[in-house]
Amino acid sequence: MTANRNRNGPVGRFFGLPGARGVSGAVLELVLWWIGGTLSWLVTVSTVTLPETVAAASTALLGAVLARTARRAMGFQAAARGIWLRWAALVPAAAVTDTVRLARWLAGPRGESLQDQRMPGTASPKATGWRAAAMIALSSTPGSVVFYSDPDARRIRVHVLAEGWPRLDRHVSPGTGQGL
Template identity: 35%
Template structure:
């Protein structure tokens, strides 16, 4: 019971902290509203965490994938404006493609983390995941360094 209350309090403190950080000027009423909203959300967060079961531990390669993520994000930020113009019909060309990215040594944890990290970049998004492959929509017609790293 004490552990459950502690977890709800921790969630609530984090949520109130995020809420007050978004305010220009935090008044007492704003903080009170934040607390009143954060406590039920903290309870739901605890229930959701328990319903989902044990956390999925990242594979050893996830750190290498995360190290490649900043460069992928910067590169994709340069690819994004032309893709938006193409999608709006103001520039010739396509708006990306769907492709399969194989997951070596397949298991659900590896595929889950690979999908999450690939989707964190603006240039690709995992639209379907199974233990052996990711179905990705990407802005570029060539696989990125991040996609190649995930498939190794």
């Protein structure tokens, strides 16, 4: 009983020891971080070789442990939402169109703007993942970047260099994260 209490106390939570979800939840999270890290590494190499794959997998395993530890220490909760799939589908289209629009900057500077927008999601701690995913989506194209967020005022500031279809900001910003 004492060992279980210590394991789930502040120190155990900091180091990411299994808590309410148990060992299977912890292992699943580590495996997902590991796969994500390994794939992220491998898609950036010009040629996938055995040594490169071993380096990717071993580095990603360490990264998975550190990511879980950091997430648990911050109390970060990120329940995936279906709307994230729509954002993920729009990001490649926005990246291509922004790149084409930004090519005009080679001829000389064009207009840019700072836009204050409503922060997606709710103010609850459970919506942390929602807000983080929204800011990642808005910053993942060459035409815009979120450079300031104020959770208390529920606002984000986005630096926009290229505007137009598919207007990723309009799809992301109104998200309310209901149910969080």
